[in-house]
Amino acid sequence: MKKTLILLALVVGLMVVPFFIPHGGEYGGSDDQAEGQIQVIAPDYKPWFQPLYEPASSEIESLLFTLQGSLGTAVIFYILGFYRGRRGDHAGD
Amino acid sequence: MESLLKKLSLSGLGMGMLLLIVPQEAFAMHIMEGFLPPMWALAWWILFLPCLYVGLVRLRQIVAHDSNQKVLLALCGAFIFVLSALKIPSVTGSCSHPTGVGLAVILFGPGVVAVLGAIVLLFQALLLAHGGLTTLGANGMSMAVIGPLAGYLVWKLACKAGFRRDVGVFLCAMVADLTTYFVTSIQLGVAFPDPHFGITGSSLKFMGIFCLTQIPIAIAEGLLTVMIYDQLIKRQMLPARSQ
Secondary structure, X not given: OHHHHHHHHXXXXXXXXXXXXXXXXXXEEHHHHHHHHHHHHOOXXXXXOOXXXXXXXXXXXXXHHHXXXXXXXXXXXXXXXXXXXXXXXXXXX | OHHHHHHHHHHHHHHHHHHOOOOOOOOXXXXXXXXXXXXXXXXXXXXXXXXXXXXXXXXXXXXXXXOOHHHHHHHHHHHHHHHHHOOEEOOOOEEEOOOOOHHHHHHHOHHHHHHHHHHHHHHHHHHOOOOOOOOXXXXXXXXXXXXXXXXHHHHHHHHHOOOOHHHHHHHHHHXXXXXXXXXXXXXXXXXXXXXXXXXXXXXXXXHHHHHHHHHHHHHHHHHHHHHHHHHHHHOOOOOHHHO
8 A cells, every 4th residue: 555655756746847947848749749740840841731620729639639538447446446346354454 | 676676767757857857859669650652651551561461460379369358459459449539748848658469469479569569540530630650551560560669579588688568568668668759750750851951860960869759658557557557367267478
C-alpha cells in the first residue's frame, strides 16, 4: 500500500512540476505544432486525406477523450474488484 | 526497492529539468491524418498488416489455451485505452500521452499488442481525429510493434540479469514508450527529409523535439505500469511464468 502511494505521488509530481518551470510553452496539443514543423521542412506538402470525422469543438473532443479514459478505467477496476472479492478474505491491505 | 525506484525517477526528473533550459516546441504524438505521403502510408500499412495477422493468431492461441486469459487481455487492452487518453503536460510546455503497452507486452508478449494497439488507434482515428486511418499503419508499427518489441527485449534482459520484477516492469514500459516516439521521428524524418541534412538531419530534428517531451511521460508510464502490475500480483492473477 505504501509503495502504491509513493508511486502515485511520483506520477502526480511528474505532472505538476512542469507548471512551476518557466518554459514558454502553452501546453498545446502537439498535433498542430507538428503540422508547422512539417511545413518548415516541406513547405509544399499538402495533407492528402482528411479525417472522416472531427469533433465539433474542443469540448466535444475532451468529452470523447474522457469517455475513452473512463470506459477503460471501468474495465480495469471491475476486474481488480472482482478478483479481490473472489479471493475470499476481505482484510484490508 | 522503493528507494531504488525513487532514485530512478528522481534522476529522471533531474534529467528532465536539465533539459528544459532549452525550451522547444514539442511534437510527440501520433502522426496526423494525411501527413504521410501516400507511398509511405502504404508502405507502413503493408509492414503492419502481417504483424496484425501474427497478433490475431497468437490471440486465438492464448484464448483457446485458457479462456481465463480473456480477463487479463481485457485488462491489458483497457490499460492501453486509458493511458492513451491521458494527455500529460511535460516539462517542455506541451502535452503528449503515454502508450500503455508495457503491461500487455509483459503478460502476453509483443504479438498480442499489435492487435490491442490497433484497436485503440482505430478508435482515436475515427472518433477523435487523433492519428489517422492513412497513418494507422505507421502509428501501429511504432506504437504496437516496434515499441513493444523493444520493451519485450528489455523485460527479457532484466529477467535474465536478475533485476527485481518491478524494476523490470518499469524499464520495459519506459523503453517501449520512448522507442515508440523514437520510431515516429524516424518515420517522419524518412518521409520529410531535410533539404540540407537529408533523412538523418530531419529525423534528428524530430527526435530532439520529441525526446524532451516524452522523457517524463515515459517515466510516469513506467511508474503507472508498476502500480497495476503490483495489484495483479497481489490478487494472484498472473500465471506463474510471468511473476
